[in-house]
Structure formats: C-alpha cells, structure tokens
Amino acid sequence: MSFQSxxxxxxxxxxxxxxxxxxxxxxxxxxxxxxxxxxxVEQGLPYFNRFLDNYPDVVAxxxxxxxxxxxxWQGLGYYSRGRNMHFTAKQVCEIHNGQFPxxxxxxxxxxxxxxxxxxxxxxxxxxxxxxxxxGNVYRVLSRYFGIETPINSSGGKKEFLALAxxxxxxxxxxxxxxxxxEFGALQxxxxxxxxxxxxxxxxxxxxxxxxxxxxxxxxxxxxxRTRYFNYFVCLTEENxxxxxxxxxxxWQELYDFPLIxxxxxxxxxxxxxxxxxxxxxxxxxxxxALSQQKHLLTHQTIYVQFFGLDNYIVxxxxxxxxxxxxxxxxxxxxxxxxxxNFMDTYFIK
DNA sequence: AAACCGGGGTT
DNA sequence: AACCCAGGTTT
Numbered sequence: 001m002s003f004q005s006x007x008x009x010x011x012x013x014x015x016x017x018x019x020x021x022x023x024x025x026x027x028x029x030x031x032x033x034x035x036x037x038x039x040x041v042e043q044g045l046p047y048f049n050r051f052l053d054n055y056p057d058v059v060a061x062x063x064x065x066x067x068x069x070x071x072x073w074q075g076l077g078y079y080s081r082g083r084n085m086h087f088t089a090k091q092v093c094e095i096h097n098g099q100f101p102x103x104x105x106x107x108x109x110x111x112x113x114x115x116x117x118x119x120x121x122x123x124x125x126x127x128x129x130x131x132x133x134x135g136n137v138y139r140v141l142s143r144y145f146g147i148e149t150p151i152n153s154s155g156g157k158k159e160f161l162a163l164a165x166x167x168x169x170x171x172x173x174x175x176x177x178x179x180x181x182e183f184g185a186l187q188x189x190x191x192x193x194x195x196x197x198x199x200x201x202x203x204x205x206x207x208x209x210x211x212x213x214x215x216x217x218x219x220x221x222x223x224x225r226t227r228y229f230n231y232f233v234c235l236t237e238e239n240x241x242x243x244x245x246x247x248x249x250x251w252q253e254l255y256d257f258p259l260i261x262x263x264x265x266x267x268x269x270x271x272x273x274x275x276x277x278x279x280x281x282x283x284x285x286x287x288x289a290l291s292q293q294k295h296l297l298t299h300q301t302i303y304v305q306f307f308g309l310d311n312y313i314v315x316x317x318x319x320x321x322x323x324x325x326x327x328x329x330x331x332x333x334x335x336x337x338x339x340x341n342f343m344d345t346y347f348i349k
Numbered sequence: 350a351a352a353c354c355g356g357g358g359t360t
Numbered sequence: 361a362a363c364c365c366a367g368g369t370t371t
Binding site: 020032033034035036037038039040041043044078080081084111112113114115116117120132134135136137177178181182184185190191218220 | 362363366367369
C-alpha cells in the first residue's frame with residue numbers, strides 16, 4: 001500500500017473529533033487555522049469556541065473593535081494574529097462582499113495568511129490540491145523519506161514543499177492534508193514516536209537507519225534577550241493608572257502599567273533601585289514592593305517587579321497612551337499574561 | 350537569511 | 361533547560 005493510503009487509513013481509524021473538521025465554511029476554518037498557528041489543539045480549542053460564539057460569521061467579526069478582538073485573544077500569545085485577523089475580516093467584507101475566499105491564490109493575499117494557512121483553508125473548504133507544510137508534515141516526511149536537509153533553511157522548505165505537493169496529487173486533498181498532520185501529531189511525535197505500532201514502519205527510512213531521534217534536522221540558534229521590567233501600580237479610589245504598550249515592542253496594543261525598564265536586575269537589590277529613583281515621585285512618596293516574577297517568552301526572559309505607589313507626584317502622564325481607568329474598565333482591556341496574573345493575585349474578583 | 354513575535358506542555 | 365506546537369511578518 002502506498003504511503004498516502006497508509007496515512008489516510010490510519011487517519012480514518014484514529015482521528016480526533018475536532019469541531020473545525022465538521023465544516024466547509026472557509027470563515028470557520030480560517031478562524032481555527034490562525035488560532036492554531038504555533039498553538040496546541042488543546043490550548044486553542046476553547047478560544048475557537050469563544051470566537052465562534054461571539055462572531056458566527058466574518059461580518060460579525062469585522063464589526064467588532066480591535067480591542068474587543070484582542071480581549072478575546074488575551075492569554076493566547078502572538079497577538080499580531082488577532083490584529084491581522086481583524087484587518088483581514090474588514091477587508092473580506094469590502095473586497096469579497098463578506099464571502100470568505102476559498103482559493104489559495106486569493107487566500108495568500110490576506111494579512112496573517114501564509115503558505116500553510118492558505119493551503120489549509122483552500123484544501124479543507126474547496127478541496128483544492130495544495131499541500132500543507134507544518135511542523136507535523138516536516139517531521140513525517142523527513143523521517144519516512146530520510147531527508148536530512150534542515151527544515152528551517154530556505155532550500156529545505158522548497159525541497160519539502162515539492163515532495164509534499166507531489167504526494168498529494170490524486171489524493172483527496174482535504175482528507176490527506178488533515179491525515180498527515182494528525183499522523184504527525186499523534187503517531188509520529190517529536191519525542192518517543194510510536195514506531196512499534198506504526199503502519200509505515202517497514203518503509204520508514206529513519207526507523208530502518210536508527211535516525212528517528214535525529215530527524216528532522218533543524219538548525220537553531222535562538223538567542224534570548226533578558227530584560228528587567230519595574231512596574232508601578234498607582235491606585236486611587238478604585239482607579240488605576242494604565243498604559244498602552246508601545247508599537248515595535250512585545251504585547252503591542254495591549255495594556256500594562258507605567259514602567260521603568262532597567263538594564264540590571266534589581267529583584268534582589270530593591271533598595272539600590274529605589275535609591276536611584278530618590279525624589280522622582282516627590283518627597284512624600286511611599287513605594288511598596290508588591291511582588292516579583294520571572295516571565296518566560298520564546299525570545300525574551302523578563303524579570304518583573306511590581307511596586308505600589310502612594311503619595312506620589314505623577315510624572316508618568318506625559319502621553320495619551322497613559323490613562324486612568326476603573327478596575328472594571330481595566331478588566332475589559334486586553335492585557336499580557338503577566339499583568340493578568342498580577343491582577344488576579346492582588347484584586348480578588 | 351535572520352530576527353522577531355507568547356504562552357504552555359513535554360521530556 | 362531544551363524542544364515543540366495545524367506559522368507569519370518584518371528587517
């Protein structure tokens with residue numbers, strides 16, 4: 001039996017029942033695919049359900065404000081996905097008259113829709129024969145066919161895409177694309193794949209050459225930046241001073257607090273830090289250390305320190321991005337996880 | 350081509 | 361701590 005037939009047969013037996021598999025609606029598929037970019041199914045599932053409940057079609061999605069979209073996106077990460085979706089929803093309403101496109105050539109023009117997502121929506125909604133290439137497909141193909149070209153090189157991407165596209169011909173594109181991804185997610189897993197019960201084990205190059213743990217090859221050199229955020233929590237009569245994040249930095253368009261970023265970690269040396277701030281908030285200012293946290297992102301390690309401020313002279317309010325809001329209003333604004341965690345700790349709802 | 354963009358689970 | 365997740369955009 002062919003590679004493709006084995007994969008599809010396995011899929012029909014073992015596939016999970018996922019809500020976005022029960023529709024041909026390109027809008028619904030777009031919603032699921034963008035949510036699932038670099039996101040596990042279990043993590044994205046509740047977000048998918050909430051978005052579909054709130055915005056059943058692309059017109060409803062486009063009618064929302066960007067803040068409402070980001071609020072619903074809160075906690076999922078990679079917030080540009082939410083911003084791009086809002087832009088795209090409005091564009092689909094204008095250019096495509098509210099009809100979400102189903103063809104690759106139209107989908108690839110949409111903001112936030114790349115090669116993978118365009119191929120996924122096109123094949124799932126209209127059965128267009130475009131091969132998807134995601135982390136699962138790279139892994140399955142590199143192992144079975146023994147391809148050692150790094151998957152994150154430009155040459156590797158072209159090589160794997162050509163192979164994937166050749167394999168999908170004369171297949172049911174919708175089923176085959178979902179099958180090979182599901183196979184990678186459940187059977188040909190990154191660590192400890194289930195080779196002993198794998199229907200493809202006899203023809204698998206990696207299995208036959210003891211390369212399962214080596215493939216796929218990925219060149220990696222992600223250097224992490226370390227940053228130190230010192231937040232100041234100003235609370236008066238139930239009002240809170242909040243700040244919208246700056247463009248060009250993490251958490252763009254989300255809200256946190258007035259912040260002094262330092263190049264040095266003062267988490268174990270708060271007195272030194274406060275001494276350097278001496279007078280900055282006025283003679284009678286009282287600064288209270290509230291809590292500290294180490295926050296891990298993919299590309300940054302952030303040491304976060306929260307200070308409470310009382311009897312201070314406001315010297316933050318220089319821009320329109322800083323404003324007073326009630327606790328209730330702040331709850332409606334999108335916030336990064338580290339702020340949500342802080343609020344949950346200090347303000348019991 | 351390389352850097353940047355979150356949060357969470359697994360090993 | 362390293363790796364990965366139904367990737368995409370910007371520089």
